[in-house]
Amino acid sequence: MADKQQEEEEDSKVNSPQPPPFLEVTSNTLGKVSRFAAGTKAGFAVSLINTKFETGSSYIEAVKDGEEPISFGPDALLVNYGHGWKLRAVSVSHSGAGKTERIRLIPAHESTMNTDGTPMSASESGFGSVYIAKVLLAFVMIFVLGAIFTVALENLPQMLLLINSYI
Numbered sequence: 001m002a003d004k005q006q007e008e009e010e011d012s013k014v015n016s017p018q019p020p021p022f023l024e025v026t027s028n029t030l031g032k033v034s035r036f037a038a039g040t041k042a043g044f045a046v047s048l049i050n051t052k053f054e055t056g057s058s059y060i061e062a063v064k065d066g067e068e069p070i071s072f073g074p075d076a077l078l079v080n081y082g083h084g085w086k087l088r089a090v091s092v093s094h095s096g097a098g099k100t101e102r103i104r105l106i107p108a109h110e111s112t113m114n115t116d117g118t119p120m121s122a123s124e125s126g127f128g129s130v131y132i133a134k135v136l137l138a139f140v141m142i143f144v145l146g147a148i149f150t151v152a153l154e155n156l157p158q159m160l161l162l163i164n165s166y167i
Helices: 002-015 042-051 130-155 156-166
Strands: 022-027 034-039 059-063 068-073 087-090 095-096 101-102
Touching: 022 042, 042 087, 059 130, 087 101, 095 130
Parallel strands: 022 087
Antiparallel strands: 022 034, 059 068, 059 087, 095 101
């Protein structure tokens, strides 16, 4: 009897459907499917979908009929919520004054790159000799201000005596 129960437990473990080792994300605008490993960051998935399909997706959400969608932030890990839940990449746009503006959730490092993709030098990126000179000047000004207050506090008793002698 116990052997039969043990065999049934082992069969159920072996024959039970395992979740796939990947997750499928459907593009909301094109309907195309991308596959990602479980545990992939949502921000990476969105940027890859945007690069692959040029959809302009903003975020990923899990949807199921009759349930409120679950939105994934850029640092959230993609997970499978079970039967009936589907992942989709959503494009959000705000209309106003005749133009459409997309929300950009994934930060890009475009400010440190030239148009040809090469990194900017220190002088091109604004971190040059003028910046260093301004920082050094601010540092010197702090020490000068500190010295003025130190001298004033050291001579405060003498100034008070001088003022009291005139009164």
